[in-house]
Amino acid sequence: MQVSQQLAAQAVGQVLDGRNLSVVLETLFQQHPHITPQQRAVSQDLAYGTLRFYSRLEALLQQLLQKPLTEAFIHHLLLVSLYQLAYDKAGAHTVVNQAVLAAAKTKKSWAKGLVNAVLRNFLRQRDALEQKLANNQVAQYSYPQWWINKLKQQYPDHWASMLEAGNQHPPMTLRVNRRHSDADHYLQQLQAADLPAQALDAQAIMLEHAVPVSRLPGFEQGHASVQDWGAQFAALELDAKDGMRVLDACCAPGGKTGHVLELADVHMTAMDNDAKRLQRVQQNLDRLGLQANLVQGDASTPDAWWDGQPYDRILADVPCTASGIVRRHVDIKWLRREQDIAAFAEQQRVILQGLWRLLAKGGKLLYVTCSVFHEENQQQIAQFLRSQPDARLLPLKHDALQSNQGQLLPGTHHDGFFYALLQKV
Numbered sequence: 001m002q003v004s005q006q007l008a009a010q011a012v013g014q015v016l017d018g019r020n021l022s023v024v025l026e027t028l029f030q031q032h033p034h035i036t037p038q039q040r041a042v043s044q045d046l047a048y049g050t051l052r053f054y055s056r057l058e059a060l061l062q063q064l065l066q067k068p069l070t071e072a073f074i075h076h077l078l079l080v081s082l083y084q085l086a087y088d089k090a091g092a093h094t095v096v097n098q099a100v101l102a103a104a105k106t107k108k109s110w111a112k113g114l115v116n117a118v119l120r121n122f123l124r125q126r127d128a129l130e131q132k133l134a135n136n137q138v139a140q141y142s143y144p145q146w147w148i149n150k151l152k153q154q155y156p157d158h159w160a161s162m163l164e165a166g167n168q169h170p171p172m173t174l175r176v177n178r179r180h181s182d183a184d185h186y187l188q189q190l191q192a193a194d195l196p197a198q199a200l201d202a203q204a205i206m207l208e209h210a211v212p213v214s215r216l217p218g219f220e221q222g223h224a225s226v227q228d229w230g231a232q233f234a235a236l237e238l239d240a241k242d243g244m245r246v247l248d249a250c251c252a253p254g255g256k257t258g259h260v261l262e263l264a265d266v267h268m269t270a271m272d273n274d275a276k277r278l279q280r281v282q283q284n285l286d287r288l289g290l291q292a293n294l295v296q297g298d299a300s301t302p303d304a305w306w307d308g309q310p311y312d313r314i315l316a317d318v319p320c321t322a323s324g325i326v327r328r329h330v331d332i333k334w335l336r337r338e339q340d341i342a343a344f345a346e347q348q349r350v351i352l353q354g355l356w357r358l359l360a361k362g363g364k365l366l367y368v369t370c371s372v373f374h375e376e377n378q379q380q381i382a383q384f385l386r387s388q389p390d391a392r393l394l395p396l397k398h399d400a401l402q403s404n405q406g407q408l409l410p411g412t413h414h415d416g417f418f419y420a421l422l423q424k425v
């Protein structure tokens with residue numbers, strides 16, 4: 001556990017300095033090639049858990065310190081250990097002892113004593129410390145204040161449940177490849193492999209416990225893919241038919257590209273501006289046995305890559321704040337700044353404008369974000385419709401989208417997404 005606490009503490013520190021959690025963890029694991037798969041998994045769980053509840057843990061820690069902590073590693077080690085004591089199954093004495101040993105490695109004479117005292121005081125005073133946070137929403141929900149304020153303003157009836165949904169442990173959800181099977185049949189295969197699960201619709205299945213993909217029946221043969229249920233609405237709403245020309249304009253890593261191709265035999269151009277991420281699209285398509293014309297390019301400047309033939313369907317799954325998928329990407333809560341919203345909204349506006357002229361008359365463009373902020377969603381589309389007289393907004397099929405003007409609120413079964421289906425008239 002000591003190694004995992006140490007690595008998690010380093011990862012937490014680097015994320016709080018502005019770095020992406022999955023990149024940070026990958027780099028740390030490369031630097032420690034001898035740790036076991038179990039130590040990797042525990043390090044990852046501790047880093048994710050600590051960041052999920054970061055501001056609550058920080059508020060608890062501040063109550064336990066008599067003066068500010070100047071040693072960053074000890075600070076982050078205490079956050080990880082408090083996470084373990086407050087949320088994890090590990091035994092309290094083991095957590096404290098291992099943290100003290102990890103602190104000793106810093107060779108600071110005061111570190112061992114401080115870590116021991118802070119963690120034991122937490123165990124003794126926990127109820128009183130927690131009670132003092134009852135009126136502190138940043139500590140209660142573990143989000144930045146600006147984020148809480150924005151959701152309160154934009155979702156007066158749902159803000160608290162949305163914040164809580166973002167703190168849940170995300171489920172592992174599968175998309176069954178319709179070319180091979182459906183949810184009912186695949187469920188039977190999962191049961192035979194001792195993997196309990198439930199069907200969410202004809203293609204989507206939520207597993208009771210996350211497992212390595214190698215344990216999924218037929219995964220290497222493309223019988224199923226890992227994809228949040230909310231993301232699976234995209235290909236269904238796009239409604240591409242056999243023979244159509246389809247552009248997936250921000251496609252990497254190709255989750256939605258694969259789904260569109262599973263549903264219909266279309267001529268697919270899958271484009272992204274990131275060459276490395278495009279390699280993952282190719283790998284995903286290879287596994288599914290599907291084909292697309294992969295193009296590296298900028299969706300906002302199509303003249304550089306477009307062949308001049310209009311598309312019947314365009315999927316614009318644009319870059320966004322990702323505020324709807326924080327339960328999977330816990331670092332986003334601490335990496336985003338409020339001013340990022342306007343910057344993303346401008347990037348999305350330019351992409352949407354750039355893609356619109358590629359759409360055939362009568363064709364449909366599905367605009368998608370994994371954000372819950374109105375500036376990137378409803379406001380973006382309202383502004384687009386005002387500036388584009390040949391665009392009209394079509395109704396969406398899925399009930400959950402219809403009832404919220406295209407906004408899928410994050411919940412137990414899916415992340416938060418926004419969908420708008422536009423037709424060129």
Ligand SMILES: C[S@@+](CC[C@H](N)C(=O)[O-])C[C@H]1O[C@@H](n2cnc3c(N)ncnc32)[C@H](O)[C@@H]1O
Nearest residue numbers: 250251252253254255256272273274298299317
């Ligand atoms: C939300 S992700 C797409 C996820 C993907 N549709 C899927 O379902 O797997 C957004 C993608 O847009 C790409 N991107 C960002 N700016 C772009 C631009 N100007 N032109 C094309 N792609 C862009 C990013 O590299 C990223 O892969």
